[in-house]
Amino acid sequence: MTDLAAQDTDTTLRAILRDVLGLSAERAAALESDTGLFGAMPELDSMAVAGLLTEMEDRFDIVIDDDEVDGEMLETYGNLLAFAADKRAAATGA
Amino acid sequence: MVAWPCPGPGGVTDELAIAFDASRAARLLIVPPLFEEMNRTRRMLVETMRRLDRLGIDSFLPDLPGCNESTQRFEAQSLYSWRAAMAQAAKHFGATHALAMRGGALVFPVALPGWVLEPVKGATILRQMVRARTIAAREAGWSEDSAELLEAGRTEGLELAGYHVGAAMIAGLESARPEDEGQREIRQSDLGGGALWLRSEPGESAEQADALARLIADGIDA
Numbered sequence: 388m389t390d391l392a393a394q395d396t397d398t399t400l401r402a403i404l405r406d407v408l409g410l411s412a413e414r415a416a417a418l419e420s421d422t423g424l425f426g427a428m429p430e431l432d433s434m435a436v437a438g439l440l441t442e443m444e445d446r447f448d449i450v451i452d453d454d455e456v457d458g459e460m461l462e463t464y465g466n467l468l469a470f471a472a473d474k475r476a477a478a479t480g481a
Numbered sequence: 482m483v484a485w486p487c488p489g490p491g492g493v494t495d496e497l498a499i500a501f502d503a504s505r506a507a508r509l510l511i512v513p514p515l516f517e518e519m520n521r522t523r524r525m526l527v528e529t530m531r532r533l534d535r536l537g538i539d540s541f542l543p544d545l546p547g548c549n550e551s552t553q554r555f556e557a558q559s560l561y562s563w564r565a566a567m568a569q570a571a572k573h574f575g576a577t578h579a580l581a582m583r584g585g586a587l588v589f590p591v592a593l594p595g596w597v598l599e600p601v602k603g604a605t606i607l608r609q610m611v612r613a614r615t616i617a618a619r620e621a622g623w624s625e626d627s628a629e630l631l632e633a634g635r636t637e638g639l640e641l642a643g644y645h646v647g648a649a650m651i652a653g654l655e656s657a658r659p660e661d662e663g664q665r666e667i668r669q670s671d672l673g674g675g676a677l678w679l680r681s682e683p684g685e686s687a688e689q690a691d692a693l694a695r696l697i698a699d700g701i702d703a
Binding site for chain 1: 608610617679680684
């Protein structure tokens, strides 16, 4: 994956989290690799996670299977970003 | 709030609607998004109605049978019953135009001119609700399979996002696509900002309500 594509994945993922969680631009920009998500953000319940995944599928043009969704993937912003980057790379064959 | 007579699986019942009615010529029926998205967008839709009122347009936001104040059983509902209900509401209120939002585009009266706002396929709505259920199950320490849940849901119905969704509703959602017959499509980007139906906590946006009311008022004048 190129730096440009990685940057784009990061920007888009922050935008999705901002929309789903209603975060301010400042809070979305302040997400770090080790910022906790599922379990750490009270707004992120199972319904919100489902919305988040559906939105990721839509905007990244990927398909996320049931068995790919686990606690680790959703644990931190860094893990979710790595997951999105891998899926995008696989989808485009890069 | 006003009451309107609505046909249902158990006969005609009174349903409620939020109404801004001053017997004006332009009368807009608003068909809300379905399930959880309905709650998330209600404030924005009501704010839009207030603005339309100031712009000289009457508007009506009926409850879908089984939702909000409705006394009908949710489990007995289907896309067919919601379509019949919205057609009846349009007739009762003498609607001249319709605005359908998200899943509302699956059940609005297509014969009315108007708008569909970010229409969504039934299968997408269903997939997201089933996914929320499998994630909640995993969190609680057991495992559920989406495909198996749907298989069972087609005959017995399913508990989804706090709703008991009947088998007929599941079957309807699996194949339903947004219908439109020349209604104008409004995208979220036309309203600016983030989509409120995605928001895990209900939100509101004065700017988005302004933009939506303006689009509709301009369209009715045109």
